[in-house]
Amino acid sequence: MTTTLSTRPSPRRWGRWLPLLTSVPGLMFIALPICALIWLGVSSEAMQALWRPASLQAIRVSLGVASAATLLCAVLGLPIAWWLSRDPQFGARLVRGLAMTPLVMPPVVAGTGLLLTFGRKGILGTQLEAIGLSISFTGLAAILAAAFVSMPLIILSAEAAFRGLSRAHDDVARTLGASAYVRLRHIVIPQLRRPLFAATALCFGRALGEFGATITFAGSFPGRTRTVPLAVYQILQRDQDSAVALSVSLIVVSFLIMILSGRVLRSS
Amino acid sequence: MTLRVDLELFVGGDTPLCAEFAASRGDVLLVTGPNGSGKTTLLRALLGLVAPLGGEVRWDAAVWSSGPELLVPSEARCFGYVPQDPTLFPGQSVVENVALGAVFRGLASSPREDVCAEWIEDFGLGPLRNRPAAKLSGGEASRTSLARAFASAPRHLALDEPLAHVAEASRPAIVDAIVRGLQKRDGPHIIMSHHPKWFAKIAPRVLRIENHNLIEDQGRDQSS
Numbered sequence: 001m002t003t004t005l006s007t008r009p010s011p012r013r014w015g016r017w018l019p020l021l022t023s024v025p026g027l028m029f030i031a032l033p034i035c036a037l038i039w040l041g042v043s044s045e046a047m048q049a050l051w052r053p054a055s056l057q058a059i060r061v062s063l064g065v066a067s068a069a070t071l072l073c074a075v076l077g078l079p080i081a082w083w084l085s086r087d088p089q090f091g092a093r094l095v096r097g098l099a100m101t102p103l104v105m106p107p108v109v110a111g112t113g114l115l116l117t118f119g120r121k122g123i124l125g126t127q128l129e130a131i132g133l134s135i136s137f138t139g140l141a142a143i144l145a146a147a148f149v150s151m152p153l154i155i156l157s158a159e160a161a162f163r164g165l166s167r168a169h170d171d172v173a174r175t176l177g178a179s180a181y182v183r184l185r186h187i188v189i190p191q192l193r194r195p196l197f198a199a200t201a202l203c204f205g206r207a208l209g210e211f212g213a214t215i216t217f218a219g220s221f222p223g224r225t226r227t228v229p230l231a232v233y234q235i236l237q238r239d240q241d242s243a244v245a246l247s248v249s250l251i252v253v254s255f256l257i258m259i260l261s262g263r264v265l266r267s268s
Numbered sequence: 269m270t271l272r273v274d275l276e277l278f279v280g281g282d283t284p285l286c287a288e289f290a291a292s293r294g295d296v297l298l299v300t301g302p303n304g305s306g307k308t309t310l311l312r313a314l315l316g317l318v319a320p321l322g323g324e325v326r327w328d329a330a331v332w333s334s335g336p337e338l339l340v341p342s343e344a345r346c347f348g349y350v351p352q353d354p355t356l357f358p359g360q361s362v363v364e365n366v367a368l369g370a371v372f373r374g375l376a377s378s379p380r381e382d383v384c385a386e387w388i389e390d391f392g393l394g395p396l397r398n399r400p401a402a403k404l405s406g407g408e409a410s411r412t413s414l415a416r417a418f419a420s421a422p423r424h425l426a427l428d429e430p431l432a433h434v435a436e437a438s439r440p441a442i443v444d445a446i447v448r449g450l451q452k453r454d455g456p457h458i459i460m461s462h463h464p465k466w467f468a469k470i471a472p473r474v475l476r477i478e479n480h481n482l483i484e485d486q487g488r489d490q491s492s
Binding site: 166168169171172173174175176177178179182186187190 | 312315316317341342343345347348349351353355357359368369372373416417420422426
């Protein structure tokens with residue numbers, strides 16, 4: 001091979017600034033809407049609107065739904081991630097494809113699928129009805145919708161976490177006489193704590209923003225299924241202040257998650 | 269007390285590695301062979317960390333492995349293991365790493381100096397005792413890994429290239445510490461090394477891996 005790849009900065013001036021210059025339009029595209037929201041959000045009208053009962057109610061619903069959905073994702077998703085990380089001989093490709101599907105599926109379609117499964121006329125509808133359980137358009141439906149779309153994120157990142165576990169440390173610990181329980185407590189859990197927290201935070205963030213599947217499967221009932229994104233959409237036309245205030249509250253929560261997971265990642 | 273090994277091991281490719289030998293108390297085996305010939309795999313099979321393709325490992329009357337089945341777990345084989353990479357626990361100090369064996373076996377609830385003071389001294393780790401493992405040089409980490417293996421009070425030692433990360437100048441002192449340590453433990457011990465000459469003074473039995481076979485140098489030739 002006579003060609004070489006040079007990673008040194010180009011001696012020409014424009015070559016040096018070109019990457020930054022070409023990035024500016026993209027950065028503006030991301031920054032401007034966020035700035036617009038924050039700019040309007042910090043106005044006193046918006047600040048007052050945030051304390052209206054309807055806004056607080058939506059925030060409460062959102063936090064509750066996202067927390068429950070994250071818990072559900074952890075319970076259902078971690079075993080899948082664990083299994084995939086062991087490089088199963090059969091079905092790994094199929095399962096990984098299936099697990100990733102909600103990520104690329106339009107959320108409205110996901111909501112329709114949930115409705116056709118758990119809805120009153122869905123394939124499990126009659127059975128659920130028989131045991132007195134009617135899921136669609138309840139808080140539980142909002143939780144299922146958020147969990148459905150967030151699952152891929154926890155599976156993906158937890159699989160990476162399980163794969164990152166050091167086999168070498170486990171081996172050494174065994175020769176030092178560590179039982180399975182001791183290895184779990186002293187080696188596996190300390191290694192998994194950080195990446196699993198990050199995975200959970202990512203999942204929570206996605207669940208918090210869920211819109212399409214929720215409105216399709218759970219509807220928008222104040223106090224039960226009307227999460228912040230649904231509330232923003234509903235009131236944007238008639239009460240811009242509240243819509244902006246709620247949007248900013250979501251940005252703030254997302255930021256807090258990022259900072260918190262970053263701090264946990266650094267400190268432990 | 270005899271360790272009898274007759275193993276077939278997967279070492280990549282189509283031909284398995286055949287290893288057959290017997291060793292008694294006090295023996296030190298030094299295994300050499302080109303990279304990729306299966307030295308580490310052989311060691312890990314003895315430790316019970318990898319399943320063999322076939323054969324048997326016996327320690328006296330106890331069958332450690334038969335065919336591909338591991339009958340005695342690594343925890344119960346009484347081997348002090350020094351892997352090629354030191355594999356320390358990065359968040360813990362030198363003392364904490366060295367005392368891990370005692371902690372894991374439940375002999376001490378917290379790292380106690382008296383469990384490992386002897387080995388900290390022997391491997392010249394005194395001044396480094398409270399340093400986090402993540403901040404050690406390659407040679408310091410190797411010494412910590414060695415001290416940890418000896419301090420876990422094993423019957424046998426299994427050392428995989430113990431001098432690989434150690435600078436030429438500090439090798440004699442470390443070899444001395446290893447030799448003293450090996451003499452305090454029953455054995456048989458096994459050392460995988462490219463540098464047989466460094467261990468000449470313990471008069472090891474030298475075995476070579478050649479063409480997928482383990483061959484013993486009858487003349488105890490240490491000229492390589």
